[in-house]
Amino acid sequence: MTVDLAAIRGRAWLFGSDISTDMLSPGQYVHHPMEERLKHVLESARPEFAGEVKPGDIVVAGPNFGCGSSRESAPQHLKDLGVAAVVADSLARIFSRNAIAIGLVAIACPTISEVVEDGDVVEVDVISGRVNIPARSVSLEADRIPEPMLDVLRHGGIEPLLISIAAEQRDE
Amino acid sequence: MYPQPTAAEEILARAAGKDRVSAGEYVVAQVDAMMMHDIFAADVLSMLERTGIKRLYDPDKVTVVFDHMVPPPSVSAAAHQAKARELVRHFGISAFFEIGRGICHQVMVEEGRVSPGQLVVATDSHTTTYGALGVASSGIGSSEMAYTLATGQLWFKVPESISIVLEGRFSYGVTAKDLILYLMKAVGSTEAQYRSVEFGGPGVGELDLADRMTVSNMGVEMGAKFAIFPAGFVQTNKEGANYAASHTVLLDSLAPQIAVPHHVENVVDVNEVVGTPLDQVFIGSCTNGRLEDLRQAASILRGRHIAKGVRLIVTPASAQVMEAAAREGIIEALTEAGAYVGGPGCGPCFGGHLGLLAPGERCLGTHNRNFRGRMGSADAEIYLGSPMTAAASALMGAIADPREVEGISAGRELAGVSASGSGGSGTGE
Numbered sequence: 055m056t057v058d059l060a061a062i063r064g065r066a067w068l069f070g071s072d073i074s075t076d077m078l079s080p081g082q083y084v085h086h087p088m089e090e091r092l093k094h095v096l097e098s099a100r101p102e103f104a105g106e107v108k109p110g111d112i113v114v115a116g117p118n119f120g121c122g123s124s125r126e127s128a129p130q131h132l133k134d135l136g137v138a139a140v141v142a143d144s145l146a147r148i149f150s151r152n153a154i155a156i157g158l159v160a161i162a163c164p165t166i167s168e169v170v171e172d173g174d175v176v177e178v179d180v181i182s183g184r185v186n187i188p189a190r191s192v193s194l195e196a197d198r199i200p201e202p203m204l205d206v207l208r209h210g211g212i213e214p215l216l217i218s219i220a221a222e223q224r225d226e
Numbered sequence: 227m228y229p230q231p232t233a234a235e236e237i238l239a240r241a242a243g244k245d246r247v248s249a250g251e252y253v254v255a256q257v258d259a260m261m262m263h264d265i266f267a268a269d270v271l272s273m274l275e276r277t278g279i280k281r282l283y284d285p286d287k288v289t290v291v292f293d294h295m296v297p298p299p300s301v302s303a304a305a306h307q308a309k310a311r312e313l314v315r316h317f318g319i320s321a322f323f324e325i326g327r328g329i330c331h332q333v334m335v336e337e338g339r340v341s342p343g344q345l346v347v348a349t350d351s352h353t354t355t356y357g358a359l360g361v362a363s364s365g366i367g368s369s370e371m372a373y374t375l376a377t378g379q380l381w382f383k384v385p386e387s388i389s390i391v392l393e394g395r396f397s398y399g400v401t402a403k404d405l406i407l408y409l410m411k412a413v414g415s416t417e418a419q420y421r422s423v424e425f426g427g428p429g430v431g432e433l434d435l436a437d438r439m440t441v442s443n444m445g446v447e448m449g450a451k452f453a454i455f456p457a458g459f460v461q462t463n464k465e466g467a468n469y470a471a472s473h474t475v476l477l478d479s480l481a482p483q484i485a486v487p488h489h490v491e492n493v494v495d496v497n498e499v500v501g502t503p504l505d506q507v508f509i510g511s512c513t514n515g516r517l518e519d520l521r522q523a524a525s526i527l528r529g530r531h532i533a534k535g536v537r538l539i540v541t542p543a544s545a546q547v548m549e550a551a552a553r554e555g556i557i558e559a560l561t562e563a564g565a566y567v568g569g570p571g572c573g574p575c576f577g578g579h580l581g582l583l584a585p586g587e588r589c590l591g592t593h594n595r596n597f598r599g600r601m602g603s604a605d606a607e608i609y610l611g612s613p614m615t616a617a618a619s620a621l622m623g624a625i626a627d628p629r630e631v632e633g634i635s636a637g638r639e640l641a642g643v644s645a646s647g648s649g650g651s652g653t654g655e
Contacts, residue, residue: 124367147420152370156369202381212369213276217277219277219377
């Protein structure tokens with residue numbers, strides 16, 4: 055799956071501040087089958103989310119999105135539900151690293167949560183660091199993702215990137 | 227005129243092959259050492275196998291230590307370790323330490339797998355421990371570790387730094403654990419989050435290597451990316467370097483500190499919780515399972531017996547620690563006092579086995595986290611304190627102030643607490 059990182063477009067699901075890895079990937083379900091685990095993603099914030107989110111939708115949130123533990127399942131669950139990107143006022147450090155590591159676009163865009171309404175169409179240009187909300191004629195500057203991490207995203211995450219590195223090893 | 231680099235900037239610039247880097251910048255840096263333990267080694271190496279990676283960038287930089295689920299308490303843990311062993315062989319990792327060698331961070335230091343000025347990553351949040359040796363070290367996820375093993379490098383955001391200036395000397399009964407618990411309260415994660423914490427000042431000499439490892443270890447609980455002491459050529463708290471904040475701590479002013487349920491930042495002076503009844507006391511972990519810690523505990527427990535109704539679990543941080551403690555008669559003093567002394571490893575700290583708590587039980591431990599459910603039942607309570615506080619509490623069957631244990635407080639020299647201020651053992655500052 056290749057995504058045009060300059061033109062991600064989707065419907066916004068709006069969340070508040072301090073959305074934690076426990077809300078994204080509740081600890082009590084970690085040993086349950088994946089299908090079951092996905093039903094509980096963000097249920098403590100918006101119970102309808104996991105059932106109604108559509109592939110290509112975008113999660114928009116307030117500050118400190120993804121705070122808490124280092125579990126990679128937190129961004130992975132969003133990716134598995136088809137979420138195309140996370141755009142938040144700010145991102146917790148380990149979450150933002152893990153998101154990119156598993157190939158989920160996660161970008162910090164200060165004040166985004168104050169201008170987006172739930173259901174708005176949001177356009178994200180990861181390459182130039184820009185977020186647009188066409189219906190509101192709003193265009194915001196977002197944090198740029200540095201090149202080595204963009205390269206990971208272009209490959210769809212570290213695992214696919216390693217596959218191409220492995221191919222280079224064979225060619226040597 | 228450029229500002230002086232902080233320790234984090236200096237180490238990351240060198241590792242990234244640049245003259246200078248500044249806080250906020252992203253760099254791709256060569257990593258000097260990588261470590262994995264039994265919980266993640268199989269996952270990381272399986273990803274490499276799955277993606278077709280034939281060889282590691284440099285297997286000699288890689289260390290694998292089995293310390294968490296040791297000896298394996300379940301068939302699934304045993305199978306997980308068997309898979310990791312097979313892949314460790316497959317990828318030619320020779321620095322592999324089997325069960326019984328000790329806790330990964332202690333083993334890395336004892337085996338000389340880290341040294342001042344290095345950039346080190348590991349699949350464990352308490353990787354900040356090596357900051358005691360002037361190392362910039364931090365925990366990473368398993369995908370990032372797989373990438374680092376394959377390529378030898380990883381991307382880093384250069385963190386801002388905070389300067390902590392230590393002055394004065396510890397009073398009797400007050401230790402490095404009390405210092406870091408105090409900093410959890412006084413500085414905490416709102417300020418230290420993602421930043422590099424540098425320790426300096428004249429009081430640094432009061433802390434020996436074991437003490438510094440305790441402080442750097444829990445730096446991550448403040449949210450810190452690195453927690454660096456001066457060592458070798460690595461200097462901290464430099465004149466002319468940019469610090470986002472600075473704090474001075476007068477060691478003499480500290481009392482024994484206790485983190486109360488259910489967060490490490492909920493820290494109070496011990497007198498606020500003295501008398502709280504306990505079911506279990508735990509002395510061990512990468513935070514406080516070293517020889518110095520066991521020695522301090524034994525200084526209080528020798529010739530006495532723990533209270534009825536409380537159980538004491540002690541797990542040395544490594545085989546070397548256990549052997550030295552045996553030679554000094556510490557193990558005997560502890561078992562005679564009624565302790566269960568287990569083998570080297572993480573013990574019950576992470577909640578896997580070896581002393582989990584029943585609903586409604588209360589434990590005081592020398593480890594690093596007291597989150598709800600960390601050590602068994604979510605309806606149990608965990609308090610954190612120093613080895614001296616833990617030993618005094620085991621004696622009383624309730625949280626106790628180690629300065630008030632009868633027959634001990636007068637004889638400071640008996641307590642095995644260095645008052646000489648020699649400090650810095652092996653750190654070559």
